[in-house]
Amino acid sequence: MSYVTIDQVTKGYDNQVVLNNISLTLKKGEFATLLGQSGCGKSTLLRSIAGLEDVDVGSILIDGIDITNLSPRQREVGMVFQSYALFPNMNVYDNIAYGLKMKKVKDINARVKKMIEMVDLIGKEASYPHQLSGGQQQRVALARALVMEPKVLLLDEPLSALDAKIRKNLQKELKRIQKELDITTIFVTHDQEEAMTMSDRIFVMNKGIVVQSGSPSEIYTTPVNTFVAKFIGNYNVCSIEVFHKLVRNSELKGKEVAIRPEVLQLVSTDEDTSDLQDNWRIEGFIKDVSMTGNVLRYEVETVESAFHVDYLHHRGKMFEQGAHVQIIVPKNECIIL
């Protein structure tokens, strides 16, 4: 039984289609991510669910109720903005209590206190937004949305403005709170790593359509097209003709071949590799070596195209720039697109 249903939603601005016949469903308590580059329509879709944008065609249902034409205040959804959007003239307590006051509910004080405890802001009740750090402000924004007990929580790139360490912490915390409250969440991000860590399900969007949906590991290991392969996993993608030429074999059929950089191995050219079965070998030389902390990334130039090969950063053997190598390509890791 789906809890959130987006049914054939289309929206455009000045003759440009932003959302093109999008349909998707979410289960209750699911953490879903809309992932894509800027301008792919992910934020517009989120804002349409919130009621901050109208849709041209299609309908949106939450818990069986058609909310397509309801105003934002009638939809019972909570939203957290990238810029936090805290009310600057109110302190932490009043920001969180604002929605409850608007709804004229009774136990405001108890509910606000509980929320403040949940987002770990005890002692900051009387602080104003400008006195808080970015991470703390985002916690307040989260508490302000959650205290209303919304049916769906919408997060519009909530962590993008924070620095890496705080972002990692808040990711964990967000996930914990989401599980604790079992709240259906739609998260928008352009950061594929963030999407992978947080989500139960990812919807990869490009040019107003959902290109692929599935669990993080499905998306990562079986991308459906070149766009997803390149966007999600830094896949090495080359045309089938080139691949045939490189491996001197035309067994594989299709249009393009995609291979993840971490499944490739490098050996030096003088090493005997004839005992390695179920692999292809491509010769080349190391054009560049770069390091992203725990990962060493080799750029290997071959006769036809360049390949990225990722290694965990061990103390052991490293290839120097300019070294001649063979790339070992496991046959079962080649994905045909």
Place this chain on the structure above:
Amino acid sequence: MRKIKKQKIYLLALLLPFILFVIGFEIGPLVAMIKNSLYADDGITFSIDQYLTIFKSKFYLQAVKNSFIIAIFSAVVSVIVAVIVAYSFTKFSQKIQNRLLMIANMTSNFEGIPLSFSYIILLGNNGLFTLLFGKIGWDLFADFNLYSWTGLILVYVYFQIPLAVMLIYPSYQGVKKQWKEASSLLGGSKFSFWLRIGIPVLLPSIVGTFSILFANAMGAYATAYALVGSNYNLLSLQIASLVASDVTLKPQLGSALGVLLASTMIGAMWFNERMMRRIRRDLR
């Protein structure tokens, strides 16, 4: 370290003309005025007679009261109108907004004698509209007298509104769209947004504008002089007649009234600030 010091000296040197200007033309006259107000009519004997004269004279107290009321009234009306007008400006396209601001800018500089004269031509006893409406038989201005309190208010409000719009308009840029969106998602209506967030955020600039308008009206001289001459008892007109008239030349008394005028303005601004801080506690 040394480099920084050197740079600072250069910067201070660049500030020098400004400092000299402020001392010579702002602080100097102020000190002279206060000093002057503490002398008797002969300009030699040190006394507080001038202040006693003012506080004993119904005439001068009335001038203070009149000026105060007209300043408060025109400032309040103008601020209210400007808050609404500036908001409506923001709803137009950028191109139209620029045009509207240009009009506001031009009209805000239209004051003093030319403005009074325009009003006299249009709405005076023999003004264009007065005669025109009279001919039509529509006695719109039967009870209206331009050379009275109502007339003064009308003219003051005329030159205050565009200035207020110019001053308040930029602060609407500070009211973020996402606050409105967040408020509506949390169940707030448009009205509750403006009541609880919009107006409080605008408050510092509204209060600042009010202070400027108040001071502007308190000190307005040429407009009032051209319109009512000495028919109406205003503080600025009394000071002028005491320091520049050829009948009752009493510069010391004029100075004392000037000090009173300045203190009223400072008092009003201080009160304004205090009130604002009570509402915007985050600005402490």
